[in-house]
Amino acid sequence: MGHGPVVVTAAALAAVVLGLAVRRWLVFVTTVESASMAPTLRPGRRLLTRRLTRTERIRRGDIVVVASRELGRTVVKRVLGLPGERVLIEPGGRTSVDGRPVAESYVVHAGGPGGVFLVPPGCVLLLGDNRARSSDSRTWQDPYLPVSAVRGTVLTGPVRWRPARARTPGRPPQEGTRTDGVTCAEALSPPARGS
Template sequence: MSIGYFLKVWIIPIISALIIASFINKILFFNIVLPPSGSMIPTLNDYDRALVSRIYNMENTKRGSIIVFYSQELDKLLVKRLIGIPGDKIEIKDGIVFVNGDRLEEDYVKNIDDYNGIFEVPEGKYFFLGDNRPNSNDSRFWKNPYILSNDIEGKVQFRFYPLKDFGWAN
């Protein structure tokens, strides 16, 4: 077997596959291990592993999506539920969320608290809450409750570990 044949049959396809995999990982998708915060229980649990699609246009997201973003204030990546988009008025009464006057249907929230507050989401910014409201350090408690669109990394699509929870994230 010649060196040329070996390169053509083995090395070039392997290098090509690595380049394509790297492209997909950097441009289209990435994996995340959920940090130990408890804020998304029972939807997502601490240390779950999930596939995240990159977001390049926030207009393609909708309220209720599970989003990965960087918090400048906390200096770390977080995973929370998108509640408010630019221009929204968020009012929370005894833990019940109202967006622009309408009660938000949140079947994913199993534990509520008695929090009360009003927020107006500025242009280019977003408002996030965890699903486990009594145990979530989210927009309600930050000095700056809004996240810039530039700090939003992606949308959680699919949980692949643990295997017992394998499936779409919603």
């Protein structure tokens, strides 16, 4: 009869340890801080995020949580470009990868800058769903983030589908629009030692 408090304490301790283990190795909670992913993800929404293992592959369309060295914070964005791909984003919002159009039913507020992006090996190109109001790879000094900076993929319900609206094709951006400056490959290189 005297084992009741011991059993309860042991069960509580086991639950805490299990919870910490799950958070450390499997999932964590992220809070959306901006409207850049609206309407898919609204500001203030808390998201359950699955940590990536070393063997997992990131896929186009994944919503990821990334540690951005350039911004000095964690951001939530959608993967558009994968290593080695050529991504064209027209000013009107139409996108293509290696010359093939990408269907993006989750984008309801197209706009913002366009460009041609040549994604370096080991890197990804990230955009917000609310293209007109998103600070993302199109506007960052280094548009590419190392795959190693991806902390996890967001576990979310089904994306609301909206029919594609007719868009007026704009003039495609010039080749090399966003290929200058620091590259992801340079960001992956070890820093030079000072003397």
